Each structure stands twice: as structure tokens, then as C-alpha cells.
Amino acid sequence: MTQSTDEELLSPAETIDLENCAREPIHIPGRIQPRGALLVVRESDGHVVQCSTNVPEVLGRGTADVLGAHLSEVLGADDGPRLLTHVAQHPDLAPHNPVEIRTGAARATPTDAILHRPPLRAGAEPVVVIELEPAVVRPLSFPNTYQSVRAALADLDRAGTLPELFGTAARHVRQLTGFDRVMIYRFDADHNGEVVAEAKREDLNSFHGLHYPATDIPRQARALYEKNWIRLIDDVGYVPCEIVPTDLPTTGQPLDLTYSTLRSVSPIHLEYLANMGVGASMSISLLRDGKLWGLIACHHYSGPHHPPYAVRAAAEFLGAALSVLLVAQSEEDRLAASRTSSRLLAGLVADSRDQDTALVEALTADARLLDLVGADGAVVVAEGRFASLGHVPDDAGIALLADWFADRLAAADDEVLAIDSLRVAAPDLAAHLPDVAGVLGVHLNDGQVVLWLRDEVLRSVDWGGDPHNKAIARSEGDTVRLSPRKSFDRWREVVSGHSDPWTEDAVETAGALRSHLVEALYLAGRRDVRAAEALQRSLLPESLPDTPGWTVTARYEPAGGGFVGGDWYDALRLPSGALGLVVGDVTGHGLQAAASMGQLRNTLRAALVQAGTARGAVEQVAETVRWTMPGQIATLVVAVVDLDRGSVEYVTAGHPPPFFLVPGEGVVWGRLLGGPPLGLGALRFEAGTTSIAPGGALVLYSDGLFERRDESLKVGLRRLAGTFAEHVGDVDAVLRETRDPASEDDATLLVLRRRTDPAEPDDGRA
Numbered sequence: 001m002t003q004s005t006d007e008e009l010l011s012p013a014e015t016i017d018l019e020n021c022a023r024e025p026i027h028i029p030g031r032i033q034p035r036g037a038l039l040v041v042r043e044s045d046g047h048v049v050q051c052s053t054n055v056p057e058v059l060g061r062g063t064a065d066v067l068g069a070h071l072s073e074v075l076g077a078d079d080g081p082r083l084l085t086h087v088a089q090h091p092d093l094a095p096h097n098p099v100e101i102r103t104g105a106a107r108a109t110p111t112d113a114i115l116h117r118p119p120l121r122a123g124a125e126p127v128v129v130i131e132l133e134p135a136v137v138r139p140l141s142f143p144n145t146y147q148s149v150r151a152a153l154a155d156l157d158r159a160g161t162l163p164e165l166f167g168t169a170a171r172h173v174r175q176l177t178g179f180d181r182v183m184i185y186r187f188d189a190d191h192n193g194e195v196v197a198e199a200k201r202e203d204l205n206s207f208h209g210l211h212y213p214a215t216d217i218p219r220q221a222r223a224l225y226e227k228n229w230i231r232l233i234d235d236v237g238y239v240p241c242e243i244v245p246t247d248l249p250t251t252g253q254p255l256d257l258t259y260s261t262l263r264s265v266s267p268i269h270l271e272y273l274a275n276m277g278v279g280a281s282m283s284i285s286l287l288r289d290g291k292l293w294g295l296i297a298c299h300h301y302s303g304p305h306h307p308p309y310a311v312r313a314a315a316e317f318l319g320a321a322l323s324v325l326l327v328a329q330s331e332e333d334r335l336a337a338s339r340t341s342s343r344l345l346a347g348l349v350a351d352s353r354d355q356d357t358a359l360v361e362a363l364t365a366d367a368r369l370l371d372l373v374g375a376d377g378a379v380v381v382a383e384g385r386f387a388s389l390g391h392v393p394d395d396a397g398i399a400l401l402a403d404w405f406a407d408r409l410a411a412a413d414d415e416v417l418a419i420d421s422l423r424v425a426a427p428d429l430a431a432h433l434p435d436v437a438g439v440l441g442v443h444l445n446d447g448q449v450v451l452w453l454r455d456e457v458l459r460s461v462d463w464g465g466d467p468h469n470k471a472i473a474r475s476e477g478d479t480v481r482l483s484p485r486k487s488f489d490r491w492r493e494v495v496s497g498h499s500d501p502w503t504e505d506a507v508e509t510a511g512a513l514r515s516h517l518v519e520a521l522y523l524a525g526r527r528d529v530r531a532a533e534a535l536q537r538s539l540l541p542e543s544l545p546d547t548p549g550w551t552v553t554a555r556y557e558p559a560g561g562g563f564v565g566g567d568w569y570d571a572l573r574l575p576s577g578a579l580g581l582v583v584g585d586v587t588g589h590g591l592q593a594a595a596s597m598g599q600l601r602n603t604l605r606a607a608l609v610q611a612g613t614a615r616g617a618v619e620q621v622a623e624t625v626r627w628t629m630p631g632q633i634a635t636l637v638v639a640v641v642d643l644d645r646g647s648v649e650y651v652t653a654g655h656p657p658p659f660f661l662v663p664g665e666g667v668v669w670g671r672l673l674g675g676p677p678l679g680l681g682a683l684r685f686e687a688g689t690t691s692i693a694p695g696g697a698l699v700l701y702s703d704g705l706f707e708r709r710d711e712s713l714k715v716g717l718r719r720l721a722g723t724f725a726e727h728v729g730d731v732d733a734v735l736r737e738t739r740d741p742a743s744e745d746d747a748t749l750l751v752l753r754r755r756t757d758p759a760e761p762d763d764g765r766a
Helices: 055-059 071-075 079-089 146-158 162-177 219-227 267-275 309-352 359-363 368-373 395-412 427-432 468-476 484-495 504-539 590-611 614-628 713-726 731-738
Strands: 037-042 048-052 099-103 109-116 127-134 181-187 193-200 230-233 241-244 280-288 291-300 377-382 385-390 416-419 438-445 448-454 550-557 566-573 579-586 634-641 647-653 659-662 666-669 688-691 697-701 747-754
Touching: 037 055, 037 071, 071 079, 079 099, 079 109, 146 162, 146 309, 162 181, 162 193, 162 291, 162 309, 193 291, 219 280, 219 291, 230 309, 280 309, 291 309, 359 377, 359 385, 368 377, 368 385, 368 448, 368 504, 377 395, 385 395, 395 416, 395 427, 395 438, 395 448, 416 504, 438 504, 448 504, 550 566, 550 579, 550 731, 566 590, 566 747, 579 590, 579 697, 579 747, 590 614, 590 634, 614 634, 614 647, 634 697, 659 713, 666 713, 713 731, 731 747
Parallel strands: none
Antiparallel strands: 037 048, 037 127, 048 241, 099 109, 109 127, 181 193, 181 291, 230 280, 280 291, 377 385, 377 448, 416 438, 438 448, 550 747, 566 579, 579 634, 634 647, 647 688, 659 666, 659 697, 697 747
């Protein structure tokens, strides 16, 4: 059937076909099934205002004689008044059905009168619908009704899981009603259906596992199932009987048969049943929170089948009981799943705090991460690493997916995101990841994510779950428009590219894990920061060299935001008596940057001692980095100062040039030498030379001292030089007034000042 919309419903007289069946006004068909007759009686005076065209077969009176007559004339002096009294005594008629009467010309046919008040617009004159069905000859005794229902309830109560509950309900409804096949249908959030249990004749092929699209039960049909819980078609080949007149005289509108037991059904549905070889059908609604959760569907193949009203009422009662038990069992299953998830979550959280195991390894060591939310694959990207388990894309696909998800969550300012169809959410990305249908992800921070993946739902589903159904598919050929096979084909089109939907519990569990992982990463980060700080400070000089006639002062300030960078400074006396000065900056933050800084610092110290010159030392270090630290990049400024003559040789490797304080001239910048950073392949560097007169100074620094996001580097360098000239000798003032308080980079300042009088005591100021 076609997809239902909010379009206006068709009029009852319009022809119904596959193109417009979603607009079929099935609650006002203007027809009934011929297994009984229908009367509409005005409550105020008991006169018949509408009837079905088959009343002559049931009552022995023509429609012209029935319409306008008092009910006592139509049903007899005893039964007519008795029904009217019954109506007056019961505002709610449903619990008091049926009323047994006698019909036929001789008033000798036992008949069930089933009464209800139809929906009417506000202010309309009240009427009552009376449906007359022959009472079945088979006796309805204590053993075959009450005891059957009691036994069914006891078995339902003993069922410990939803599959057991479904199977038990199907078996008992079949025993009670005598249908050849009874199925339990369950609907998903999009109203697609699945047969989750069945009880059948042994010779019938199984429909267990059959799927069909939501369009097989249009919107208006679902609405009816939520209002009228049971519907019987005792003979699929019936010829409907018209209701005359078509419009209810008291309203001028077609009679609403929402609560009718004889309501004629859609011809499209009858065609579907006939193509399946079904002779009779009955359905019972299963509701959860007032919404249609599923159906008990009964099929009969050996011809018409008419369970009496009392049996149908008992089956409806079982459906109502099953609805209640479904809610209870679903809640119990949810709680059991929640307890399982809590245990899995607790274990994963505990493992994530293991200081000796990387987070990605702790989370992917076994299948617990998959079991936590019911996923087919999982990916963890954290702390500069990634790991996966289960069914996942290749490394390139993982990188694409992780980057897209991190960007999507960051842009939406969300922490958790669940997607049932990557093809719908990100078509371009899905084209590169054809094996990924659903994704549930959490964003930790800085691009770190945990992703759960689900395969396309079709991969594990086959029509009907029974190979015998393939024979049915072949026998249908192209002549059958409507059938389970073709419904399954349409369902495949609907759900193609989709995974099973992520439940609210799964999303909440993922969010709970995220909270714990963020905390674990924070704690691990603090441990790393403390370790990096300890390593970095242990590699800075404990004291600066004693240089008569000179003052050496240094300051180091770590990065803000809890980061530890790769800055360092060094000052050491060389075998020649010269003073070596160094400021360097390793790219990156954290423990790795601090460790790389330590390697470079020690390598450069050895090179300075061996080479004795700034150029020779830097070239030796560049060679060492090339062979022993691939991928590592660092900037350097190295100066070697002859303390007796005041001459300076300096080299820069990707680092800002030093500047000098020249007495009488102010700040003078060192020559731009253009050397690239270490690690970019250069092995030859140019050296600059100058000299420091008494009262002058040499200043080395890192970019964290002057860089600001809202200004150019030239402006920052001019500010640094101007501040130093203003606060000569006060390095703390220079650091305080030059550095950006919001900087996330560390800052280093190293100053060598030549005292005017060599005998002047060193006051510790630059």
C-alpha cells in the first residue's frame, strides 16, 4: 500500500486502488460484512434510521419496512424494548455485550446483538448501532472459555522473556479461536512490522521473521487499531452489504463504523489476504501507552471461519492482558539490560583508570565495549592513538569517520550523537564507508571520540526466515500485486542503508561512559602534566654559571590551560672559557614534547662542548635529529660569548633572532640568518657575529613571550624590545608586561648583561 499522508480522505464512493489506498476512509466505508446485519436506532424515540441491505435475510423484513419503524416492530415486542432499556441503563455498552435475542420471521434464530454508540460530532442527536450476528450453535461452556483463558493467563505469567511471552500468547490464541495460523506482529519506531512469534498447523510454511513496511498498514488503519482492538473477517471472499441510506439522517454524514464489529474492510487488504490463500482473518491490537505496539494476526486457510463473539471477546481479553504483560516484561528486560550495562560500564571505567594501559587499549581489550550498546564494531580515538574491534572500516575509513563525527559533534555542541543511517546523515562519507549503516558516538575533547558502529539491518534478515518461502516467491511470478514477498521487497527498499535504531538506553549508556572517560582523560592528563613539568624542570639548569663582570638571568613560565610545552633554556661554560647560551622550542605539548626537549638539550650540550662554536654545535645537532628523531621539529637560537672580549657568535634554526641592548643606541636586532627549524633536512647553517660592550646585553627568548592571536609577529617583537628597553634589568617586568595572559604556549627569556664596572656586584638582575 502507499504511504499515508495528511491529505484529505477520499469519499466512500470513490474507487480504491494501490495509488490512493492511504487516503481510504476506512472508518466510514458505508458497507458491512454480510455475516450479520446492522441497525442504527435513534435513542430519543427508538426508531430505525439506517440499516444494512441484508436485513431481509436476518430479520425477514425488507429495508423499506425496517427504516423508520420502531425497534419493537423490527425485533419484536419482547426483544426491541429490552434492547432499548439495556441502552438506557448503560452509558458504556461495550462491557455489556452481547445481548442474546431471537430473529427471523418466526423469531426462532438465536442471535447476538452487539451494541455501541458511534462517534458523532458535538451536538448531534444520539444514536445506537445494533449489529446482529447469528449465535454459533457450538456451546460455549466453562471448559472451553473460562478455563482456557485462565490457563493462558497462568502460562503468560510464567513467561520469563519477551520471546516466551510472544510464543505463549500465539499458542493460546490459536487454541482458543481455532485459526490455522496465529502470528504476533511487532512494530518498530517507524511502524515497520516483524513477525516475532507464530503458532500454526504443522503443514504450513513459517512466516516467523517476516518483515513488511509501515505502508502496509496506513496511518488511518493504525488509528483504528488503537480504538477498536479486534477485527474479524470471517470470509475473505465476502460481498459487502450497503448501509442505507448512505448518510446518517441525523447528521447528514456517513456513519462512522470505528467501533463496529461488522465494518467492511479495504478491498486492497482483501486482495492481499486472498493472494496468501487466506480464507478468514482476525486481528487483535497490542497497545503500549495507548499506542499501537503490535498485532495478534490470525489466518485461516481452509475456508471461512467464524469464532463466536464470546470467543472473540476472550481472545481480545488475552490481547489486553498481553499488552499489560508486554509493558511489564519490557520494563523487566530493560532493567536487566540496564544491570548488565552497568556491570560492563563499571568494568570499562575501572580499566580506563589503569595508569599502565593506554585508554584505547583498555577499552578495546575485549568485546565489552560492543556489548555495552549492542554494536557490531567500535572505534576509540584518544591520546593520539586509535584502536578498534569488531566489524569496522580500514584505517583510512576510520580516520574519515572519526574526523567527521568529531566535527559534527563540535559544531552542534553535542556530547552524544546517534545516527541510524549514515547514508542519510552524510551521503558523501557513506559512499566511502559502504559497510557502516548506524553510528553512535561520544565526543571526549580535542577530536577524541568513541564510536559504535552497526551493520545494515538487511544483512541478518531473510524473508520469512524459512527457505520454503522461496518456493512461494517463485510461484507468484509477476501476476500478484500484493503478497508477503512483495511487502518484504518494499521493506528492503525502506530500510536499505539503515541499522537497527539506537535505543534511548543505549544513548544514555554511551553518555554515561563519556562522562567517566572525560574524567579519566583529565586525571591521566594531570598525571602527564605533572610528569612533564617534573621532567622539564629537571632538565632546566639548577643554577646559572658564575661569570665575573657579567650577569646571567633566565625566566621560564609554563603554558596556560594545563599544557606543558617544549621550551627550554640553557647556559654553560665551555672548555674554552666561553659561555654557551641556548633557547629552544620543541613542537607540541605534554610529556612527549618534554621528553624530546630533554634529548635535544643533552645532545646540544655535548655538541657545544665538543665543537666550541654555535655553528658547529647546531650542525651536529641537526645531523643527530635527522637520524635519531625522525618527525621531530624544533627551533633553536644558540649563542657562544667570549667573556673576555665580549664577542658573540649566534645561530638561529627557525627561531626569532636575538636582540642586543647597545649603550647609547638602545635595542638593536640581530641579523636574520634564515636557518630552518631542526628536523626539516638542513645540515648547514649561517652564523652571525657581534659584540657586547660594557652596559650592553644579549636577549634570547621564545615565541610564547610575544605572540598574540590578535596582532602580527612584528608588532609583538616591537613590543618586546620596547618593554625590555624600558625595564632594563627587570626581567620579571618584561615577562609580565609582554606575555599574553591567555597564551597556551610556554615562554622563555634568557638575558646576558655585561656590567659597566667588572667589579660591580651581581644583584641577580639583568
